[in-house]
Amino acid sequence: MPSPSPSPSTILNSQPSRPEDRAALGLPPMSYVEAVQSPRHEDTESSAFHKGGFELNKDTIQVLEPTSPNAQGVSQRNGLTSAPLPRGALKNCGSHGPNNVNGPHRNGRPDTTLRSRGGSQHASIRWAPLNIALERRLQTLVVLFHTITIPIFLTAFFFACAIPLFWPLLLPYLVYISLFSNTATSGTLVRRSRFLRSLRIWNYFASYFPARLHRSVPLTATRKYIFGYHPHGIISHGAFAAFATEALGFSTLFPGITNTLLTLDSNFRLPFYRDYALAMGLASVSRESCENLLSKGGLDNAGMGRGITIVVGGASESLDAQPNSIRLVLKRRKGFVKLAIRTGADLVPVLAFGENELYEQLSSDQHPLIRKFQLLVKRTLGFTVPLFHARGVFNYDIGLMPYRRPLNIVIGRPIQVVQQRDRAKIDDAYVDELHSKYVRELQRLWKDYRGVFAMERTSELEIVA
Template identity: 40%
Template sequence: MKLLGFEFAPLFIPFERRLQTTVVFQWTVSFIFLGFSSLGFFIFLFFTRFYYISVAYLAWYVYDFNTGEQGGRRFQFQMNNPIWRYFRDYFPIKLIKTVELDPSQNYVVGYHPHGIMSAGAFCNFATHATGFDKIFPKIRSYLCILNGQFRFPFFREYLMSSAIVSVTKRSLSWILQQKEKGNFLVIVIGGATEALEANPGKFILNLHKRKGFVKIALQYGAHLVPVYSFGENDLFLQMRSEKRLWVKNLQLKLTKLLGFSPPIFHGRGIFNYTFGIMPFRRPINTVVGKPIAVPLIKEPTQEDIDEYHKKYLTSLQNLFEEYKGQYGIDEMQHLVFQ
């Protein structure tokens, strides 16, 4: 039903779709608001008769401060939580394997594109909803995110209950130097700047100057793996800034200052399909490419880093070209690295 330019959802739809919408709404609100809300709640408790909760948690927070950089604290129940299957089916999200992964190796994985909220990265690699543990047996995934997210009280516990860790060099090194191999470290390489380019039909990746992930792969002999999620950029509509350069310049300055991007975007609502903060129902197909063998070089030179960075870009480009036709992308469309 359409009213005042809005397309509203039917009154009667299958209960399962209602559950999918509820779970995705919870995740979206958590992504946008839960960090600062938990900080506000933590401070608020200090001024109530329940102040002892914040005092006790503060002691725990100090004691546990580095856990996000030491492999996190995943819970299998949360990884296998049934609610993530509703999250998966909302879009839906699929994980596609192209080759087997050797559990005797470690992997540094580039996830592309960033999109607005990296929904595919979360579902595929921070949960088992798409069957990562079955598709790649004996491989342990980690989704690496900004370290600042682990500074929010309470929220950090929610993050670490899934396979989420900090993306700092210290964090990556801690995991890669463990005796147990088969670690699969997923980094959303393009970062906050790339999120500002997330729009349907755009394939712009912020990669030319992003080489830190290659350096750490060389330092630990971890194989590089390109991953491309077809559909990640289709979940939201973002205000285009080509004709409003002052807006884009402001966004870039805020991104540099804050560490995260402030895109101006919208998706759909809970009860309408036209406008809101929830992602549109668009399929996401996440293709895991072939690993690039990387030698162990404790002190790689810039030439070493540039060589394997170039190999990575070529492999990612080939992955995109091979699979784009299967997911409705025009033959004339190509990845643009900037």
């Protein structure tokens, strides 16, 4: 009697790829690359795998099928056009997918529970192994540098002050940046360095998470744009990667558009750091700076082809940065809409999936007194002091380094604005109309891509005052 022919699944893959099935058969776990390359023969309702920051399951597999990138590495899926993954991003995924790059975890978050040993419980710090690839070490080093950039440059300044030989140079330098320099607000971008923004080290920075930039539609270089970045997160790592460097391919996705990331004006009063920020193309978020950036340079020397990126929620929003949720401080934030009307710039919402997952923060609901103190600091000093933690350089549980969790920055559709230069003639009803359109586009981005980039969300997008 002839033996039955093997099933198609047996022909395609004689070994299971699900971890629990392989463990039952005594087989070692498959690596991430092997899982991607092997044909899937299991029930798609109960299995999923990760690929380059995307999670594939029965609901989204049609979105994430392999695509053919064009000559520049740009790919298209589910209505989004995405820049190529940063160099080393797939290597960053390790052996269990990109969500497990912080060591052992549950549901994509590090396992920091108490462990029992000998009948007693204790908090265990999980140390990073010593045999990690050099590329991952370089990624960590670059992210560490960015995280503590201000202390590094201030330390260098005070060290220089301790050497009398430098005093003849430091004194006029301090007078210049305090009284005469307007580079951060002039809108000329004369200190912007394309070389510095395109350095390979920023590829390491983006690959650490990894981060990726996606666009909904192309943007013409004959318009001006105000990109509103949401959410703020703790440090806005995604905004820096996407708009202050070329690591995520902004110029590839939006050719002809010169974009400037804006930050607090006080940062340009910090010696040495201000020069680094100006070279990275950053500028002040003051009204004067915004208007100058959108009215100078560009194709017609009047701002066409220029864009600015504003983290709209600001310091207040950083206090609401909790993993697996997004609370946006936006209801009463209409100054950027009025700026768009005065300058004739189109509004472009940007939603960063994963920004809030990079750190853990004390919940304001559980610590109301701390929240009141933080708000007092903000009213007094203009900035906040979020109490947060994540991982360290050599451990997975304690430190100020962000977690290695995927960042997907989605740029929405532009909202066209009719210019009205006279502030007194700006109609409040028109401001409200544009603001409502902006909010609806943000909500569309959330609804369309939450099933792809926010699989572990515990709440829906919330817009507060």
